Amino acid sequence: MSNQEQGFKSGFVSIIGRPNVGKSTLINHVIGQKIAIMSDKPQTTRNKIQGVYTSNDAQIVFIDTPGIHKPKHKLGDFMMKVAQNTLKEVDLILYVVDAAEAFGPGEEFIIERLKETSTPAFLVINKIDKVHPDDLLSLIETYSKKHSFAEVIPISALQGNNVPTLLEQITNHLNEGPQYYPSDQVTDHPERFVVAELIREKVLHLTREEIPHSIAVVIEQMKHRKNHDTVYIGATIIVERTSQKGIIIGKQGSMLKEVGKLARADIEALLGSKVFLELWVKVQKDWRNKPQHLRDYGFREDEY
Template identity: 75%
Template sequence: MNKNQYKSGFVSIIGRPNVGKSTFLNKVIGQKIAIMSDKPQTTRNKIQGVYTTNESQIIFIDTPGIHKPKHKLGDFMIKVAQNTLNEVDLILFMINAEEGLGKGDHFIIERLKQTKQPVFLVINKIDQVHPDDLIKIIDQYKELYAFKEIVPISALQGNNINTLIEQIEKYLSEGPQYYPPDQVTDHPERFIITELIREKVLHLTREEIPHSIAVVLDSMQSRENGQMIDVAATIIVERDSQKGIVIGKQGKMLKEVGRLARMDIEALLGSKVFLELWVKVQKDWRNKLSQLRDYGFREDEY
């Protein structure tokens, strides 16, 4: 293809919490850059995943799931998601086929009506529903908004992902290659490391620890022999009782968090890692703007 026909653009993935946005992004990019959890509100910042071919480059932005905010962190996440809609070339509105139409979808569709960008309806988890039900879901959503394309997929299985990519490319304009072809995200490694640690805490503690945790990377440095990278991080919780849960009896929970996180971090860095974790209580940090900034939530970046 002639170089001046190269296409590129920014694509926002938006939807209710837990519809599979991060699973989709990781599948398309081919490696783990967004953390996954069955708890809502796992994604806190805009994650940019970069998908590059010889013909095009698509920069995906995975926004926090839109919901009614309950605290300052929630307010921040909603602003990030809504601001993103006006900055992109195309919007993917992702829904969960299993859940069907809900109040949250009506809220998002009202936001979409205020944008001029083309919007695709992406119906995820189609492997979990009967084809007849899928037709009903499509009809329901078509009545609410004039979507440019409707694409059913299974992000987990990989079904129809290539079709969706092809449809996206049709709507992109000619443009430059914004990132080198081997770059898969614009987030620094330090950010992804903290997210991988946070994912393990969410996964292992289940209902016991809500989203009142943050992870701060204290230090990361290679040893002189180059054979090992030392990583030290602090897990922030809101209450003493949560600290006890994250550490666990005789430190077992924290050790398991460390073991699983270290495996992912080693895969990310391509090196052996010595991971040291600490747990610290910062009461009600989600409602304190100064601490939100300290933990990487900066509105001015959005």
């Protein structure tokens, strides 16, 4: 009997929320592979990351949006447009909040966006391991007064607590539909994109506060070497200032070597083959405010 004959369900689910509430951690836990970069620095997700979860009776295509925040530059404007446009394109919205954070103006801003769409929304309260159950109840009450959520589900994305319940409830809310992707496919992004994101994650992880939002990673080359089981990858890390270039390269190239070592391990796991990774660092002043550079580095507004 085919999936469709058994009442197979499918749909697109957007994950929204303020920066750093654990959206990427949730996608990575559900998919079981690292496709969305994780960092303790906010605003690390820039493009829509699609994670594909397939079970025997459903396929859920997750879209992870940039954290909703007030934009400060053209890249910020782009990120906000991506986040808001996604709400119109999906079957269900997961609004993820941090259980340890009080309700504030940022949450009010997002709830106003939810009221502007007819798409049903779940309130997903993440990081429940950080709070007392009594505090959780009052937080649920606060949010429930602000918006009529289809479901309220407390979870810990990091530990996996209650995530199976969340997947079950999502499946219940989806309509019958086709399987959009093969069962073993976990993302619709080309490998180059995921490789660039893994390199960027390592830079974010290893460098100081001044670096994160002023870097982009461009994959210059990615090819199988003849007579080798090795994939050659050449990538350029783009920064805005000469001082940042020095930080990323490090003393006698030590920082860049460490970025390469950590990124190569993740890329080899992703590709399932040995990787020769070569990294360069290039200064492109104020690239985040220049539409041409944003296009060159993969931020295409016309795609959304």
